[in-house]
Amino acid sequence: HFTNVRSDPRYRLYMREGGLKARQYIINYDAIIHKAAEQFDLEAHLIKAIIMTESAFDPDAISKSGAQGLMQLMPTTADDMRVHDPFDPEENILGGTRYLSLLLKKFKHDKRLAVAAYNAGPKIVAKHNSVPPIPQTKRFVEKVMKYYAEFRKKGN
Structure with a gap:
């Protein structure tokens, strides 16, 4: 059983999130991210922050809820954004950035x-006109904004 919560004094760190693999993926997908950023007039740093939070730059990621690929698109969102193969990095990034x-x-x-x-x-x-009081969503927003600030600071 693996967890990120220390529930026992015998707990030992097994693996860190991100790391070298994520940095390599950032380099691999940088051109696609910048293309999407330019096409949709967004900051590449924000796109990278969402990808890092959603999938740690793993193009084959699938969530328990069924979200797929780098930007973790749900199948209905992928369809709405004209993404035919959510595991294709370019399609996923362009569709996620469009969304x-x-x-x-x-x-x-x-x-x-x-x-x-x-x-x-x-x-x-829209109902709350603010970040909704959902713990997962609050954590998600904080994590994305943290990565966004880090990517801006590093200039990558």
Whole structure:
């Protein structure tokens, strides 16, 4: 049994999140991310932050809820964004960035609200007109914003 919660004094760190593998993926997908950022007039740093949070740059990632690929697109969102193969990095990044762009427009370019909507859905964010009081969504927003600040600071 693996966990990220120390529930026993015999707990030992087995693996860190991200690391070298994630850094290599950032390099591998940098051109696609910049293409998507330019196409949808978004900051590449924000796209990278979402990818890092969603999949740690693993193009084959699948969540328990069925989200797929680098930007963890749900099948219905992938269809709406014209993504035929969510495991194809370019399709996934372009589709996820298209979706993020729509959310940013909907929430008047408020990054925190758009990121919350990316995680929880736009209806619940609109209902609360803030980051909804859902622990997973709050953690997601904080993590994305942390990575966003780090990527901006590093300039990559």
